[in-house]
Amino acid sequence: MRFDNDVSKQDGHIVSTTSTEVGKDKGFFGHPRGLANLFGVEMWERFSFYGMQGILAIYLYYSTTDGGLGLEKPTALGIVGAYGGLVYLSTVVGAWIADRLLGSERTLFYSALLIMAGHISLALLPGFAGVGVGLVCVALGSGGLKGNATALVGGLYGEHDERRDGGFTLFYMGVNLGGWIGPLLTGLAQEELGFHYGFGLAAIGMAAGLIQYTLGRKNLPDSGRVVPNPLPANRRPLVAVLAVVVVALIVVAVLTGFVTAENLSDRTILVIVIASVAYFAVLLTSKKTTPVERKRVASFIPMFIASAAFFALFQQQFTVIAAYTDERLDRNLFGWEMPVSWMNSVNPVFILLLAPVVAAIWTKLGERQPSSPIKFAMGTGIAGVSFLLFLPLAGGGPASTPLLALVGIILVVTVAELSLSPVGLSLSTKLAPEAYQTQMVALNFLSVALGTALSGWLARFYSADSEVPYFGTLGAICIGIGILLVLGTPFIRKLMSGVR
Numbered sequence: 362m363r364f365d366n367d368v369s370k371q372d373g374h375i376v377s378t379t380s381t382e383v384g385k386d387k388g389f390f391g392h393p394r395g396l397a398n399l400f401g402v403e404m405w406e407r408f409s410f411y412g413m414q415g416i417l418a419i420y421l422y423y424s425t426t427d428g429g430l431g432l433e434k435p436t437a438l439g440i441v442g443a444y445g446g447l448v449y450l451s452t453v454v455g456a457w458i459a460d461r462l463l464g465s466e467r468t469l470f471y472s473a474l475l476i477m478a479g480h481i482s483l484a485l486l487p488g489f490a491g492v493g494v495g496l497v498c499v500a501l502g503s504g505g506l507k508g509n510a511t512a513l514v515g516g517l518y519g520e521h522d523e524r525r526d527g528g529f530t531l532f533y534m535g536v537n538l539g540g541w542i543g544p545l546l547t548g549l550a551q552e553e554l555g556f557h558y559g560f561g562l563a564a565i566g567m568a569a570g571l572i573q574y575t576l577g578r579k580n581l582p583d584s585g586r587v588v589p590n591p592l593p594a595n596r597r598p599l600v601a602v603l604a605v606v607v608v609a610l611i612v613v614a615v616l617t618g619f620v621t622a623e624n625l626s627d628r629t630i631l632v633i634v635i636a637s638v639a640y641f642a643v644l645l646t647s648k649k650t651t652p653v654e655r656k657r658v659a660s661f662i663p664m665f666i667a668s669a670a671f672f673a674l675f676q677q678q679f680t681v682i683a684a685y686t687d688e689r690l691d692r693n694l695f696g697w698e699m700p701v702s703w704m705n706s707v708n709p710v711f712i713l714l715l716a717p718v719v720a721a722i723w724t725k726l727g728e729r730q731p732s733s734p735i736k737f738a739m740g741t742g743i744a745g746v747s748f749l750l751f752l753p754l755a756g757g758g759p760a761s762t763p764l765l766a767l768v769g770i771i772l773v774v775t776v777a778e779l780s781l782s783p784v785g786l787s788l789s790t791k792l793a794p795e796a797y798q799t800q801m802v803a804l805n806f807l808s809v810a811l812g813t814a815l816s817g818w819l820a821r822f823y824s825a826d827s828e829v830p831y832f833g834t835l836g837a838i839c840i841g842i843g844i845l846l847v848l849g850t851p852f853i854r855k856l857m858s859g860v861r
Contacts, residue, residue: 392527396514396528396532397580398581399513399532399581402571402573405570405571406476407538409477409566410499411543412543412563413499414441414445415547415548419687419702420551422434422436428555434684435820438683438684438820440622440626440817441683442676442817442818444496448500448503449504449807450629450636452505454504455472455501455509456802457800459588463588465584469505469506469509469513470571470578471505472503473506474502475498475505480560483496483499484563485557511789511802514790525787527721530716534717540705540709544702544705547560547563548703548705550562590796630814630818637807647797649794650794654795659856660856661789664737664846667843668812671781672816675744675778675816683704684823686767691761707771708774711772734849737784740777745837745843747777748839752828755832789802791860
């Protein structure tokens with residue numbers, strides 16, 4: 362049984378050796394103490410991320426007299442979706458840096474600094490300058506943090522440790538604790554003081570996360586300090602040149618109008634699809650991937666598709682559902698109008714309530730719990746059902762949807778999320794080739810990136826007059842994908858070669 366890794370040297374290279382210490386560590390609710398530190402830093406990062414994202418859409422499309430930037434609504438929602446997609450796309454960059462240059466632990470630390478700089482830019486720089494600089498920094502930093510935090514959680518457990526899925530579910534609670542508090546406080550600050558105060562509060566939250574993380578770094582697995590596949594020194598100048606070329610191409614694309622605010626979601630989807638295909642090709646053809654590992658990577662392809670479909674619906678909480686909340690939801694609470702962003706805190710509340718239950722169920726069932734493909738099918742299918750629940754509410758006027766109705770829909774999609782999202786994080790670490798551990802996690806996040814970008818692209822088809830075909834079609838597609846995944850589970854499990 363393989364547990365956490367210690368650091369040693371062979372032939373001049375840093376490698377990892379096995380240790381059973383982590384397997385014995387049960388200092389955090391029966392889990393390794395390092396989980397508490399990763400739980401905390403992810404909580405604060407999500408506080409800042411979701412706090413900012415909860416007010417981003419309305420900041421972009423509110424008029425300048427209301428403190429916004431006055432963009433057309435479809436353009437604003439497309440930008441939000443594209444930005445979310447770029448966050449998860451940048452996990453590829455963060456994973457590569459971790460696997461080839463710095464290791465997961467240091468990459469996470471520097472990424473957190475970049476996130477804080479992005480929120481400060483949004484708070485202090487005016488207009489589109491603050492949006493441009495701030496969103497780029499937050500996107501790159503969040504991408505570097507997310508994949509590496511997940512990889513570090515995976516490093517706390519042995520390959521066959523039955524606590525793994527339960528540990529990832531607890532980690533997911535940290536995500537949602539921050540996701541619950543962030544929109545509440547930033548939304549209130551935006552409502553009472555203005556948008557830039559909301560962005561500033563997000564920066565303070567990330568600073569708190571950095572302090573907490575620094576104090577607990579000693580409890581993290583030694584494997585996170587190892588560079589699994591070091592980049593040879595003679596290739597580093599070439600990589601630096603390629604990085605400069607990529608940045609230059611992006612600048613040229615913006616200046617020439619190839620990438621605009623209106624088509625940003627389209628371009629983002631194209632880039633993510635290309636990156637995903639390329640990533641699968643690299644992992645499947647690499648000489649460092651063993652035959653068994655190659656089968657395991659191939660088994661992830663149908664789960665990748667299901668995950669993208671799920672997140673195309675789930676991430677509409679920041680695009681279509683944000684506009685729906687602003688226009689169609691009755692937000693009156695005893696004579697006081699609830700901030701739009703507060704609706705983003707409902708899902709994290711349900712996660713906090715239900716995640717311990719789900720973690721206990723998976724732990725109790727042990728080897729009898731549903732396989733990962735079945736869990737993915739459950740998540741995708743239930744998400745489709747949640748969209749069908751919008752149909753009885755279709756066709757109403759402004760503020761016609763009862764608050765409890767939308768809360769009920771979010772409860773259903775939360776059940777779907779718990780069936781798929783934390784399991785996807787865990788599965789990506791279990792299926793990962795030894796030489797590409799963090800990059801396999803990034804591949805999972807590419808499915809989230811694709812779904813998130815699609816959530817912005819799909820928003821252009823939504824209007825009050827098209828609610829029945831919009832919600833009905835998307836719901837039916839996701840249910841169909843779930844059914845296909847159930848039918849394909851026996852073949853997928855063969856490819857998984859013993860991984861559940």
